[in-house]
Amino acid sequence: MNLPSLHWIRPDLLWTIIPLLIAALLLARQSRQQGAWHKHIDPSLLPYLLDGQRSDKPARSIALLLLAALLAWLALLGPAWQQAPTPLYKNNEGMVVVLDLSPSMLAEDIQPSRIRQARFKLRDLLQLRQDGQTGLVVFAADAFVVAPLTDDVNTLLTLIPGLHPGMMPQTGSNPLAGLVQAKDLLDQSGGNGKILLITDGVNEAQLKGLKSFLKDSPYTLSVLAVGSRDGAPIPLPDGGFAKDNSGNIIVPALSSSELKALASAGGGEYRELSLDDSDIRALNPDAASLAESSQDPSSTSSDRHFDQWKDAGGWLALLLLPLALLGFRRSWLPSLLLPLLLLGQTPQANAVEFDALWQTPDQRGAALLDSDPAAAAEQFKDPAWKASAQYRAGDYAAAAESYAKLPGSDAAYNRGNALAKAGKLDEALAAFDEALKHEPDMSDALRNKKILEDLKKQQEQQQNQDQSGDGDKQDKDQQSQSSEQENQQGQDGQQTPSDQEQQGEQGQPQSDQEQSEQQNSNDQKEGQTPPNQEQPDSSPQEQSESSAEQKKAQKEQQDAEQRQTELAEDYAKQAAEQQAAAAEQKNDANPDEQSEQTALAESQQPLSEEDQSKEQWLRKIPDNPGNLLRNKFQYQQQMRQQRGNQIERENYAPY
Known part of the structure; x- marks a missing residue:
């Protein structure tokens, strides 16, 4: 410590010494007036009347109290x-990136493809x-x-x-929906922000709605164009290659003029994707300047930081601890702190309720999903997230129950995986059948169903082999049976008709139940007619026109669903290849870990042949x-459709 460099961070609080001095004078005066005789005897006679053995404990206590007050004041x-460098500027501005995932982003006019370059x-x-x-936002x-x-940033990098x-x-392609989602995120943050749109183009019909949205938006919009003008x-x-309704190959080109007009209406910058980082630096100049200044060796520290005094008052507060111990020993400090402690006590449940004011249960569950999926499953209210957390936690039975409450083919597929992990093969096959009923071309469900069917056949063959071995043994035992057993067999044969009747009685409700289930399935199929297929009462000409429009819309929807199914298959294939490549790299990089795991597995109790075959087939499920x-x-998407949310046709493009 250098006294010439001593600095006071809060000198405006020097006036607090005045009440401290007043309190010290009052305490000193009170210490001189200790005892009950001074109210009745003249103070000048008190030394002659008392025995002279006055206690100095009150004076010591007051001295300690004044010393503690002085340290607290300092x-x-x-x-x-001492001074420490502090960043001169910190950017708290938020930015929402809106990424285009329409089919046109798969075009390969820039290598390897538009979507990969955008990533x-x-x-x-x-x-x-x-x-x-x-x-x-996508x-x-x-x-x-x-x-x-x-x-x-690391979390976002893992999702890309x-x-x-x-x-x-x-x-x-509906860029307006992406901008609306981005605006909602910035509104929730309550601060300044901007939007960055990464896309390969918009058409003129969409541009009108986008300009109208940007006119009322307080946030700037910049555009990063991906693709080439040739397409x-x-x-x-x-x-x-994708084709339109006329059978012509679709060649989407970069609509630079529309995107420039969009960036101009949003008050932002327009840049086309470049091989270097000049495009993203122009779209984010604050981050670029900060990165350049931090990497430039010629820039001094004073250009980026300023010196700030380090408050050392906390070290003086540590000196109060010995005085506090003395105060506890003399019993006057607990009497001062007890009311403060009673006022400061707050039940733990109130703290949890306070956190709940700022975070939803789904947000608390998302924070725990990676570290503790079991606890995250208890927090989640969203059934889809809850089922996913239960699956991660290994509670496959509960995950299957949660997935059963969700509609759609994906929920049925995930329920099948959970049931398969739980060892319930028959129920898993039924779940896969349900998923294929909704989406017959789901490749993942077809593959997993085939795996479970092969596993089930293998188990049945093994059971038949075991039963055949037991049957040979039983045949040898039957050859040595006596005539009394034959009589018993005859008696058993006499009981067979009654047993058959019972079986018939038991079979009748089952067939009725199957008929009712078939009837219910037929009713459900009849009830799945889309609302847009209902035709109101109108003239024959209007009905023919409406029918033609409906057929055209249905054909467009079927083509879109077919394209999406093909894209989903391609996505699943790429994901499986990436997963397999990562597994191979991990196996090649860690041969020692593999040997340790193999030795550990050999040291454990061996599994039966049935368990080994089941484990082998279950590992094949991706x-x-x-x-x-x-x-x-x-x-x-299903929740939005149930609420009746529909896409406006003027804001939609097929690719």
């Missing part, structure tokens, strides 16, 4: 003799932003939130590789974490 002023740029952008919060026919505004047009519930066909998983977002989007 700590309050904030003494400091690369998004990753570079997140690494460039060293401060501020970032959110992520859109196709509708928009969904991948991640709310957060400063955890799984973004693919095949994960969206419905194909199409390229949209590849399909089967090797062909467990891709990237499907979590896909299932989430599918569930949100």
Whole structure:
């Protein structure tokens, strides 16, 4: 400590010494007036009347109390003799990235493809932003939130590789829905922010609605264009290219003029994707300047930081601890602190309720999902997230029950996986059948169903072999049976008709039940007629026109569903290949761990042949974490349809 460099951080609190001095004078005066005789005897005679053995304990207590008050006063002023560099500027502005996941992003006019280049740029952008919060929204026919505004860049980086047009519930392009979701996120944050749109184009019909939205939006919009003006066909998983209703190959090109007009209406910048990072630096100048200044060796520390005094008042507060111990010993400090402690006591339940004011149960569950999925499952109210947490926690039975409450093919598929993990093969097969009933072309369900069917056949063959061995043994025993057993067999044969009647009585309700189930399934199929197929009373000409429009809309919807199914298959295939490649890399990189695991498995109790075969087949069921977002989007899409939310046709494009 250097006294010439001593600095007081809060000198405006020097006036607090005045009440401290007044309190010290009052205490000193009171100490001189201790005892009850001074009220009745003249003070000048008290020394001659008393025995002279006056106690000095009150004076010591008052001295300790005054010393503690002086230390507290000095700590309050904030003494400091060292300085520490502090960042000169911190960017608290939020930014929401809106990524286009329409089918046109699969075009390969820029290598390897538009969507991959967009993912690369998004990753570079997140690494460039060293401060501020970032959110992520994706859109196709509708928009969904991948991640709310957060400063955890690593979490966003782990989500980027799984973004693919095949994960969206419905194909199409609706950028207005993405901008609406981005505006909602920025409104919830309550601060300034901006929106970055990464897309390959919008049409003129969409541009009108987008400009109207930006006119009322307080946030700026910048555009990063992906693609080329020549365009390229949209590849399909089967090797062909996407075609329109006339059979012509669709070649989406970059609509730079519309995107420039959109960026101008949003008050932001327009940049086309470049090979270097000049595009993202122009779209995010604050982060770029901060990154350049931190990496530039010629820039001094004073350009980026300023020196701030370090408050050393906390060290003076530590000197109060010995005085507090003396105060406890003399019993006057507990009498002062007891009322404060009683006022400061708060039940733990109130703290939990206080946290609940700021976080929803789903948000608390999402925070616990990676570290403690079992606790996260108890927090989640959303059934889809709850089922996913239960599955991660290994509670497959509970996960199957939760998935059973969700509608749709994905929920049935996930329920089948949970039942298969729980060892309930028959129920798992029924769940896969239900998923295929909703979506007959679901490749994952077909593959897992075949795996379980092969496993079940293998188990049945093994059981038949065991029964045949037991049957040979029983035949040898039957040859040595006596005539009394033959009589018993005859008696048993006489009882057979009654048994058959009982079996017939038991079989009759079962057949009735099957008939009722078939009737219910037929009723459900009849009740699944879309509302848009209902025709009101109108003239024959209007009915023919309405029928033609309905047929055209149905054909467009069927084509969109077919394209989305193909994209989903391609996405699942790519995810499986990535998972297999990661597993191979892990196996090649960690041979020692494999040997340790093998030795550990050999040291444990060996499994039976049936358990080994079951474990072998269950390991073949893919467990891709990237499907979590896909299932989430599918569930949100179903909830929106149940609420009657419809996509406005003027804001929608097929690709």
